[in-house]
Amino acid sequence: MLEASRRGDHHGYRKEGQFPPAETLAGLTDMERVTERLCQVLEAEEPPILPDETIVYTRTVRGLPPVYTDEEWEKIKETHFIHEQGRVCNISPDYGRVIQNGLDKERENAARMLEGADKTQTVFLRCVIRSIDAVLGLAGRYRAAAEKAGNRAAAETLARVPHKGARTFREALQFFRILHFTLWCEGEYHNTVGRFDQYMAPYFKADMEAGRLDEESALELIEEFFLTFNRDSDLYPGIQQGDNGQSMVLGGMGADGKEVYSLLLKLCLEASRELQVIDPKINIRAGSETPIEVYEKGTELTKAGLGFPQYCNDDVVIKGLVGCGYAEEDARDYVVAACWEFIVPKVGMDIPNIGAVNFPRLVNDAVLEDLEGAPDFESFYGKFRERLGRECERINASIHDLYMIPAPFMSLLMDGCVERRRDISLGGRYNNYGFHGVGISTAVDSLAVVQASVYGTGEITKGQAEDVVRGKGEEDLLTFLRYREPKFGDNNAITNELAVRLLNDFGEAVKGLRNGRGGCVRAGTGSAMYYLWYADQVDDTLSGHRKGEAFSANYAPELFVKSKGPLSVIESFTKPDFTRVVNGGPLTMEFHSTVFWDGDGVGKVARLVQQFIRHGGHQLQLNAVNREKLLAAQKEPEKYKNLIVRIWGWSAYFVELDREYQDHVISRQNFSV
Amino acid sequence: MATGIVFDIKEFAVHDGPGIRTTVFLKGCPLRCLWCHNPEGMDVRPQLMVSENGCTHCGRCRQPCSHPECRPFGRCIRACPQGLIKVAGRRMDAEELAQELTGQVRFFEGGGVTVSGGEPTMQPDFLFGLLDGLAGVHTIVETCGYTEEEIFRKVTEKASMVYLDIKHMDSGIHKKLTGKGNEQIQRNLSFLLSQEKPFLIRMPLIPGLNDGEENLRALAKRLSGAGALERVEFLLYNPFAGAKYVMAGMEYPLRDVDGDNYIPPIPADAFEKAGVKYKIL
Numbered sequence: 001m002l003e004a005s006r007r008g009d010h011h012g013y014r015k016e017g018q019f020p021p022a023e024t025l026a027g028l029t030d031m032e033r034v035t036e037r038l039c040q041v042l043e044a045e046e047p048p049i050l051p052d053e054t055i056v057y058t059r060t061v062r063g064l065p066p067v068y069t070d071e072e073w074e075k076i077k078e079t080h081f082i083h084e085q086g087r088v089c090n091i092s093p094d095y096g097r098v099i100q101n102g103l104d105k106e107r108e109n110a111a112r113m114l115e116g117a118d119k120t121q122t123v124f125l126r127c128v129i130r131s132i133d134a135v136l137g138l139a140g141r142y143r144a145a146a147e148k149a150g151n152r153a154a155a156e157t158l159a160r161v162p163h164k165g166a167r168t169f170r171e172a173l174q175f176f177r178i179l180h181f182t183l184w185c186e187g188e189y190h191n192t193v194g195r196f197d198q199y200m201a202p203y204f205k206a207d208m209e210a211g212r213l214d215e216e217s218a219l220e221l222i223e224e225f226f227l228t229f230n231r232d233s234d235l236y237p238g239i240q241q242g243d244n245g246q247s248m249v250l251g252g253m254g255a256d257g258k259e260v261y262s263l264l265l266k267l268c269l270e271a272s273r274e275l276q277v278i279d280p281k282i283n284i285r286a287g288s289e290t291p292i293e294v295y296e297k298g299t300e301l302t303k304a305g306l307g308f309p310q311y312c313n314d315d316v317v318i319k320g321l322v323g324c325g326y327a328e329e330d331a332r333d334y335v336v337a338a339c340w341e342f343i344v345p346k347v348g349m350d351i352p353n354i355g356a357v358n359f360p361r362l363v364n365d366a367v368l369e370d371l372e373g374a375p376d377f378e379s380f381y382g383k384f385r386e387r388l389g390r391e392c393e394r395i396n397a398s399i400h401d402l403y404m405i406p407a408p409f410m411s412l413l414m415d416g417c418v419e420r421r422r423d424i425s426l427g428g429r430y431n432n433y434g435f436h437g438v439g440i441s442t443a444v445d446s447l448a449v450v451q452a453s454v455y456g457t458g459e460i461t462k463g464q465a466e467d468v469v470r471g472k473g474e475e476d477l478l479t480f481l482r483y484r485e486p487k488f489g490d491n492n493a494i495t496n497e498l499a500v501r502l503l504n505d506f507g508e509a510v511k512g513l514r515n516g517r518g519g520c521v522r523a524g525t526g527s528a529m530y531y532l533w534y535a536d537q538v539d540d541t542l543s544g545h546r547k548g549e550a551f552s553a554n555y556a557p558e559l560f561v562k563s564k565g566p567l568s569v570i571e572s573f574t575k576p577d578f579t580r581v582v583n584g585g586p587l588t589m590e591f592h593s594t595v596f597w598d599g600d601g602v603g604k605v606a607r608l609v610q611q612f613i614r615h616g617g618h619q620l621q622l623n624a625v626n627r628e629k630l631l632a633a634q635k636e637p638e639k640y641k642n643l644i645v646r647i648w649g650w651s652a653y654f655v656e657l658d659r660e661y662q663d664h665v666i667s668r669q670n671f672s673v
Numbered sequence: 674m675a676t677g678i679v680f681d682i683k684e685f686a687v688h689d690g691p692g693i694r695t696t697v698f699l700k701g702c703p704l705r706c707l708w709c710h711n712p713e714g715m716d717v718r719p720q721l722m723v724s725e726n727g728c729t730h731c732g733r734c735r736q737p738c739s740h741p742e743c744r745p746f747g748r749c750i751r752a753c754p755q756g757l758i759k760v761a762g763r764r765m766d767a768e769e770l771a772q773e774l775t776g777q778v779r780f781f782e783g784g785g786v787t788v789s790g791g792e793p794t795m796q797p798d799f800l801f802g803l804l805d806g807l808a809g810v811h812t813i814v815e816t817c818g819y820t821e822e823e824i825f826r827k828v829t830e831k832a833s834m835v836y837l838d839i840k841h842m843d844s845g846i847h848k849k850l851t852g853k854g855n856e857q858i859q860r861n862l863s864f865l866l867s868q869e870k871p872f873l874i875r876m877p878l879i880p881g882l883n884d885g886e887e888n889l890r891a892l893a894k895r896l897s898g899a900g901a902l903e904r905v906e907f908l909l910y911n912p913f914a915g916a917k918y919v920m921a922g923m924e925y926p927l928r929d930v931d932g933d934n935y936i937p938p939i940p941a942d943a944f945e946k947a948g949v950k951y952k953i954l
Contacts, residue, residue, distance in 0.1 A: 476752065483756045491776075560756070565684025567695065567777050601687045604784075608685065608693060611780050637727045638755065656724045657916050 001052050002275060005227050008234075010058050013048040017041070019065035022072070031406040031423060033067045034186065035127040038409060039134040040065065041185045047142040049149040055174050055224055056142055056154045057181045059232040064187055067405055080403035081516075083351055087405050088425050090190040090245060090337040090353065092345035093183070093413035096199030099175045102164040107132045110418050121421035127408035128418060135162060135182050135409070169213060172203040173225045179413065181232075186409045189236060190245025190338035193229075193280050194345045197250045197264045204264045215267065222271040229279035242278050245338030251294060252285025253314050253332050259287060261294050269297045273304050283336050286613045287314040295606035302605065303596035305624040310340060310586055311609055313578075316618045317342050320582030324522055326430060340526055340554070340619055341434055341584040346415045349427050351402075352434030352522065352583055355395040357506070358534040359443035360541050360551065362387050364469040367450065367542065371462050377455040381447070385505050392509040392521070395435060400516045431519035434583035437506055438530040439551040441558045444488040444499045445543030449481060452494060471539040471547055482544025482560060489557035491568035496575045507580030524583025525555040525618075550639075554621075556588045562641040566591075570612050578618035586619035587612070590643060592654070593624040630654060630666050675767040677799025680713050680791065684777070688954060690813045690834070692784020695774060699800065700762045702792040703819045705852040706840060708879050708930075710914040712921045714791035719762030721746050722920045727755050734758055761921070767799050771806020778810060785811030785833065794820035794828060804831040815875070818858035825861040834903075835872040837865060841883045842891035850882055866899045877908040878937050880930055890943045897947035905944070905951040907937060 004010070019040055025033045044061045068076070076082070083089075098106055110128045117125055143158035157174045166172035183191045207213040213221070229246050236244040250265045265284075272282050284298050298309045312334075321331035321342060330344045337343045341352030366384040374380035404425035411417035411424040453460040460477070467473050468481070486492035488499055503525070510521040527534075531551040539547050545558060555573060557563050566589060573587045595601050605622065612620050625643055633640035637655035654662065678700040683689075686696040701717030702709075709715065713722055731754065738749040742760075750758050774786050786807055793800045794816055804812055814828050815836040829835055839858070841847040847855040865872050874896065878884045896902055910932045915925035937953060944951050 475754065479754045479756075480751060482754075483751075562756075564682070565695070567684040567693070567780050570780075571777075595687055604685070604687050604693055607782065607784075608780070611693070611782075615779070655726065656920065657913075658726055658919050662726070 001050075001224065001227060002277075004051070005230055005277075010048065010050055010231060011234075013046070013058065013060045014062050015060060017044055017061040017063050017065065019044070022066045022069040025067070029123055030067065031123055031127050031408060034406050035130050035408055037065050037067055038131055038182070038186045042134045042138045042182070045138055045141075047138070047145040049142075049145050049151050049154065053224065054151070054153040054157070054170065054221075055177055055228055056146060056151075056158075057177050057228070059181070059184075059235055062235065064185070067187070076403055080401045081399050082403060083354055085189065086403065088188045088349075088407040088410050090192070090341070090343070090351070091349060091410075091414070091424075091428075092192045092194040092335045092337070092343055093179075093410060094346035094415050095176050095179055095194065095413065097346075097415065098179060098413055099161075099172050099199070100165045100202075102166075103132050103136060103162045104164060106412060106418075110412070113418055113421055117421050124406075124408060124411070124421055124423055125418070127406075128412050131182075131186070131409040132412070135178065139163075139178060166203055167206075169200065169203040169207045169218070170221060172200055173221065177225070177228050182409055183413070184232065184236060186407060187405065188407055188410050192245055192335060192337060192345075193248040194335045195250075195252075195333065196248045196280075197262055197268065198254065198260065201262060201264060204262075208263075215263070218264075219267050219271055219274075222267050223275055226271050226275055226280060227277065230277045233279055243338070244279065246279045246281060247283055247336050247338060248280040249283045249285060249312075249335040250309075251290070252312075253287065253318065255329055255332060257332065259289060259314075261291065265294075266297055269301050269309070272306070272308075273301045276304055276306065278306060282309040283312060284309045285312050285314050285334075286609075288614050290610070290613065292606060292610060295609045296603060299596070299602045299606040299609065299622075302622045303593065303602060303624055305593055307621065307623050310336070311613065311620045312336065312340075312342070312584075313613050313616070313618050315613070316578045316616060317582060320579035320618075323579055324432065324520055324582060330430070336584065339528065339584075340586050340621075341524065342582060344430055347429035348432075349414070349424055350430055350432045350434065350519070352432075352524070353436065353526075353528055354399060354433045356436035356438050356528070356530045356534065357388070357391055357395070357523075358438050358530070358537060359502070360439040360446065360538045360543075360545065361534065362391060363443045363446045364538060364541060367446075367465055367469045371450070371454070371465060377451045380450060380455070381501075384447070385509075388505055389509045392435065392506075392513060392523075396433070396510075396513045396515060396521055399433065402516055427517050431515070431517035432522055433515045433519060434522045434524055435510060436524055436526045436528055436530060436583070436585065437503070437581065438527045438534045439538075440499070440502065440525060440555060441488045441561075442541055442543050442545045442551055444495050444502055445545075445558060445561075446541045447498050447502070448486060448488075448495050449484070449542040451498070452486075453484075465542060468540050468542055473540055478540060478544060478546070480544075481542055482546075484544070487543075487557065487561045487563070489561060489563040489569045489572050491564065491571040496572050499572070500576045503576040503578075503581045507577075522583040523581040524585045525578075525581055526583065526585025527551065527554050552588075554585045554588050555619075559639045560641060566608060570608070570615055570617065574612065574615035574617040578616070582618070584619055586621040587617060588621045588623070590623040590625050590629075592643065596624055627666060630662070634659075634662055634666075675798040675802035676764050677767065677796040677803075678717055678719065678762045679765050679770070680711075680761040680763075686787060689787040689789065689815070690784070690836070692782065692811070693780045694784045694787050694813075695777060696787040696789050697770070697774070697803070699788065699790045699793045699796050701795040702790055702817070703795060703853065704792070704817050704840075706877075707850055707882070707926045708877060708910060708914050710917065711791065712918050712923045712925075713761035717762075717791075717795060719745070719760050720921060721748065721750070722759045722761045722917070723922070724757045724759075724920055728757055729755065767802030768806050771803050774807060775810060781810060785813070787813040787815060787836075788832075789815040792817050792819065794824050797824050797827075801827060801831060804828075818861040819853055820857070820861070822860060822864065826864060829865065829868065829870050829872075832870075835865065835870065836875055837862060837872060838875045838877075839892060840876065842888050842895065846883070846888075850879075862895070865901070866896070869901050871901050871903055873903045874905045875908060876905065877910060878935075879910045879927070880932060880935055882930075884938055886938060886940055889938070890940055893940070893943035893947040893949055896949045899949070902949065905949055907939065907951060907953045909935060909937060909953060911935075
C-alpha cells in the first residue's frame with residue numbers, strides 16, 4: 001500500500017471537476033455559496049476503493065470551484081483585509097466530539113437550534129445541516145462501493161460512521177478521515193490534526209482491552225491511516241509542496257494537569273518512522289518531567305531525516321498563553337497550527353501568522369536615522385524600541401475589516417458555533433493575531449556591533465556604520481563585521497542580553513494592542529517565508545549579513561556564523577523569556593545523519609533535546625541532514641557553515657572539506673539510501 | 674596561571690565518551706602517526722588552516738596588512754571575504770577555560786569533558802590546571818601514553834577516566850608508524866593495569882599497518898584480566914583521515930591506503946579468552 005501510495009496509483013482516478021461557473025451562484029449569500037459548492041464537490045466525487053485499503057476516501061476531482069467571480073472577489077478585497085487565500089485556515093477543529101457523537105446527533109442538534117433563530121442564523125444552520133447531508137450522501141456511496149468491491153472492513157465501518165458515533169479505533173480513524181477530507185473540500189486549508197493521541201485514546205484503549213487490537217495490528221492500522229494524509233496532499237500545496245498544515249500533536253499535559261504519554265503516542269512515532277512520508281507532521285509536547293524514553297523515540301524519528309518531530313515546551317507555552325488571556329484549561333490543550341504557531345483547538349479562531357516584523361530593517365533604519373543623534377547606546381536602543389512599537393502598531397492598524405469566506409462545515413467542528421448559530425469565520429472564543437519576528441539573530445548581532453564597536457571601543461565610526469546599512473560599506477569592514485565575535489548563539493553575555501531585551505521589547509510592543517476582532521496580538525520567533533521575502537528589503541547589515549542573502553529561518557543563528565556548537569546555541573537561544581513571545585517559532589538545529597549512526601548517538605541527541613526543554617526553550621526542531629543538503633552545500637558553502645559530517649573517529653564541517661572528501665561523503669550517503 | 678594552546682573545542686562530541694560531552698583538543702604531540710587525522714594537533718605552535726574549497730583567489734589575504742596577529746603567518750588572516758582562513762591554536766587560561774566548561778555542566782548529566790589532542794600531556798601544567806578546575810565534572814583524558822610516568826600517574830589520579838591509545842605492540846614497528854618506540858607507552862599501560870581507575874584502550878586499525886593478527890592477539894593477551902579496563906574500542910580506518918592536511922598545508926603520508934569496504938580482522942577468540950570486551954567504532 002505504501003509503494004502504491006508513493007507511486008500515486010490512486011491518481012489514476014483523478015479527473016477535472018466540471019462545475020457551473022461562479023456566476024450561477026448570484027443571489028445566494030456567501031454562506032450558501034460555500035455550502036452549494038461543497039455539495040457540488042462531494043456529489044462530483046466517485047468513490048474509488050483502492051486495493052487492500054480499509055480506511056477509504058480519496059479525492060478524485062481535481063480543484064475546487066470558486067465561491068465568487070473574479071470581479072466579486074476583487075470588490076470584496078477593495079474594502080476588506082484578506083488574509084492569505086481568504087479562507088478559514090490554520091485552526092484546529094474538535095474532531096473528538098463529532099467522532100463521538102456521530103453526524104446524526106450533530107444534525108439533530110443543529111436542527112434543534114433552528115427554533116428561534118433569526119434569518120442570518122437560519123441560513124447558517126441550514127448550511128450546516130445541508131453540509132452534513134452531503135457528507136452522509138457521499139459516505140453512503142462509499143459504503144455501496146465498498147460492498148460492491150467486496151471490501152467488508154470498509155463497508156462495515158461505513159455502516160456505522162459517520163451516521164453514528166465511533167465505537168472502535170478503526171471507526172474513529174475512518175470518521176476522522178471523512179471529516180478532514182470534507183474540510184479540504186469545503187475550501188479550508190492548513191487543516192491541522194490536533195491532539196490525536198488524546199481524542200483517539202478512548203477508542204484505542206477500548207480495542208486494546210477488548211483484544212480487538214494488539215500492538216502489531218494497531219501499528220498497521222495507524223500506518224494505513226497516516227498514508228491517507230499523503231493521498232491527496234498534492235492537491236493542497238501551500239507556499240511550497242508539503243506546506244499543507246497537516247500537523248499532529250502528541251503527548252503533553254492533559255486537562256487535569258498531568259502529562260500523558262501513551263502507547264498510542266509511541267505507536268504513532270513508530271508508524272511515522274517506518275513509513276518515512278512527510279504527513280502527518282509530528283509534534284511532541286514535552287515538559288521538565290517528560291521521561292527520556294519519549295525523547296529517545298522522538299530522536300529515532302529525527303534520525304529518519306524527515307525534519308520532525310518538533311518539540312514544544314509545555315512549561316513555557318501554557319504559562320505564556322495564560323498570560324495572553326487564554327483560560328488555563330484551554331492553554332493546557334494547546335496545539336500547533338500548520339507550522340509551529342501555538343493555537344488553542346476547538347474554540348480558537350486565532351490568526352497566528354497575520355503579520356511579520358522585519359527586525360533587521362528596523363535596526364538599519366535606526367542606524368540611518370537615530371545613530372548620529374544618540375549620545376550613547378541606551379539612547380540609541382531607546383529609539384530603536386520606539387520604532388519597534390510604531391511598527392507593531394502600524395501592522396496592526398493595517399489589518400482592518402477582515403473578511404473570511406464562511407465555513408459552515410468547519411463551524412460544526414468548532415465548539416459553540418452551532419449553539420451560538422454563528423459561523424467560525426466571524427470569530428471564536430479567541431480571536432488573537434500573531435506577528436512573526438523575522439531576522440532576530442541578524443538584528444541582535446547588528447545591535448551588538450553598535451553597542452560594542454560603535455559606542456564601546458569606537459573602532460567603527462557612526463559614519464562607517466551608516467555607510468554599511470546604505471550598502472556602501474568598505475569591503476574590508478564588511479568582512480570584519482561578518483566574522484567578528486560575538487554572534488548570537490555563542491553564549492556570550494552581550495548578544496544573549498540583547499536577545500533577551502529585544503524579545504522582551506517585542507512582547508511589550510504588542511502588549512497593549514487590540515486587533516479588529518477584539519483579540520490581542522502575540523509576538524513570536526517564527527519567520528515563515530519572510531526570511532526570504534524580508535531579506536530582499538534590507539541592505540547590508542552591521543552583523544555582516546549581505547544584501548541578497550536570506551535570513552536564517554525561524555529562530556536560529558545567522559547562516560554564515562560558525563557557532564561554537566549545539567550547547568552554546570541552546571544556552572543562548574533559551575535565555576529569552578518566551579512566555580512573553582509565545583506565538584511560536586522554533587530554534588532549528590541540524591545534525592548530520594551520521595551523528596545518529598549508533599544507539600549512543602540517538603541517546604545523546606535525546607538528552608540534548610531534554611536539556612533544551614529543561615533550559616526553558618519553547619520550541620525545537622532538529623534535522624538530520626540529507627544528501628540533497630550536502631549537494632546544496634557544495635554549491636553554496638556560505639550557507640552551510642554548521643553542517644557537520646562524521647568522518648572517522650572525528651567530525652568535520654562539511655564545507656571545510658576538500659571536494660574529493662565531500663564527494664566521498666555524498667557517495668557514501670547514496671549507499672545508505 | 675597555567676596557560677596552554679588549544680586548537681579546537683568541540684561541543685556535543687558524540688564519540689568521545691559517555692553522555693553529552695565537550696572535547697578540548699590540546700595542540701602538540703610527540704608522535705607522528707602516519708594516519709593522524711588532526712595534523713594541526715602535531716605542532717604546539719599556532720598555524721594557519723586554509724580551506725581551499727570556496728576560495729575565489731581574490732588575493733586579499735596576500736596583500737600587506739598591519740594587524741599584529743597576522744605577523745607570524747605572512748598573510749592577512751582577517752581579509753578573507755569567505756572566512757576561509759583560520760588559525761588553529763589559541764592560547765587559553767586553564768582556569769578560565771575550566772570555568773567556561775563548568776558553565777555547561779547542566780548538559781553533562783552522565784557526560785562531561787574530554788581532553789584530547791594532539792597529546793594533552795605535552796602541556797602538563799595546563800592539563801592539570803584544567804582538570805583541577807573541572808573538579809566535580811566527569812573528565813576523560815585521551816592520551817597516546819607517550820609521557821613520563823610521573824605525569825601519567827597524575828593524569829590517572831586527576832581524571833575520572835583515561836582513554837589510552839595503543840598503536841602497535843611491537844616497538845620496532847611502532848617506531849616506523851609513529852616515529853617513536855612504545856616502551857614508555859607500555860610502562861604507562863602497566864601502571865593502568867595495576868590500579869583501579871577505570872580506563873579504556875583505543876586502537877585505530879590501519880589496513881596492512883597495524884591490523885595484523887599477531888598484533889591484535891598480543892594486545893588481547895596484554896590486557897588479559899585487567900580489572901579496571903572498561904573495553905577496547907577499535908577505530909576503523911577511513912580515507913577521510915587525510916582531509917585536513919591540505920588545509921594545514923601538509924602532505925598526507927597514507928594517501929594510497931584504501932579503507933573502503935574494510936572489514937577489521939579482529940581475532941574475537943583471543944579477546945574472549947582474555948576476558949576483554951571490545952567495540953568497533
